[in-house]
Amino acid sequence: MGGREEEVKILGFWASPFVHRVQWALNLKGIHYEYAEEDLWGGKSALLLSSNPVHKQVPVLIHNAKLLVDSLLILEYIDQTWVHRDQILPTDPYERAMARFWAKFVDEKLMGPAFRAMCSSGEKKVMGANSVTESLDFLERVLKGKKFFGVENVGYLDFALGWLAYMLEVWEEVGSMKIMDANKFPCLANWMKSFVDHPLIKDSLPPRDKMVVYFEERRKILASLFN
Template identity: 60%
Template sequence: MAKQKEVKLLGVWLSPFVCRIKWVLKLKQVDYENIEEEDLFNNKSELLLSSNPIHKKIPVLLHNGKAIVESLNILEYIDETWPQSPLMPQDPYDRAMARFWAKFADEKFITATFEAFASEGEKQNKAIGLAVECLGFLEEQLQGKPFFGGETIGYLDIALGWAAYWLQVWEEVGSMEIMDPIKFPSINKWMNNFVESSVIKDNLPPRDKMVLVLTEYRKILAGFYKV
């Protein structure tokens, strides 16, 4: 088990990308120090700016003083550094597919979902349609399995974990529906399996606080996503 002083995570509590890293560190029983950014919009910390000078974004994993950035990249780094409870499939083809769908989710699914959350009218409807289309592709990947990783949580489950929790909050705050449990029964079952896993359940942001913060955040975003 890594000593706490060796591993530090720089992020914010509300970020699904940061929570990905918290989940995998907990799954692998790696002790770490959580460092919360106070103001990402107006006053990024010197630690963040020096650790990620190119993108200036969270999360950042600091391991023995070395910075690793980009959440999917961090997941693979952790999986290779601490091999207990492996996330990645052993088969090379399965690993390639897990990376593909994780990238698809980040580039297509979460982008469409967030735009739907932040917009209204026709723009929101279009984004909802794209998000629903993404869910259809992901539904096919489960094929009745409890997790994308099979019988246990794997890399793709962690990468998609935001959808099992954040999506419902975004739907509530954005007055929209993307996830239809009748249309996507496998995804619906996976969501329940994921959030009920003890490691995940114990490391989720408080929903009430999320609703309050995201309601205000959506007002700010309204100017950027005008119809």
């Protein structure tokens, strides 16, 4: 637990995979935190606008008046601030650099394209879904032989990729597309099961039905942007 005098607060949004990363990291470290839900599409709070004036996005971590944004950077901050708890990033410099590389890859080559494929249609959807499949192929090879990317337990890369385990199937349903294939990606399929069953994760996931409704709505709003 964080000391009583410590302020640890997240500005979040229930369906944000970026916010979930930060929650998992604090949970892994056993840090007690306050959570404030933002109304991202109805009206952001003055606190969010002033604490993340550049992007106006969640998550924001507030730690004793220090403001941090960008989920992957926040994970690093958490790891280095509460060093005496379970490690999030690998200690070995090479492993650490590689974990950062693949986490960036997840955001750029997997999450973004999968979200856009959900929102688009026709040729764009097919091309988008194909590029996501190619990215999964890389991660399948990175994961081979490990239970988690943090190897024995969940860590940085598991948190970065975590959304895949419970959100991709929602995006597949909403976008009428099929991307994940357990026969093609057996290591990732096992990892997805182990991840959602992990004691740290399983009670933290947003309700599936609520996600379907939410992402249907987002898809309708964003379709014209991605088509």
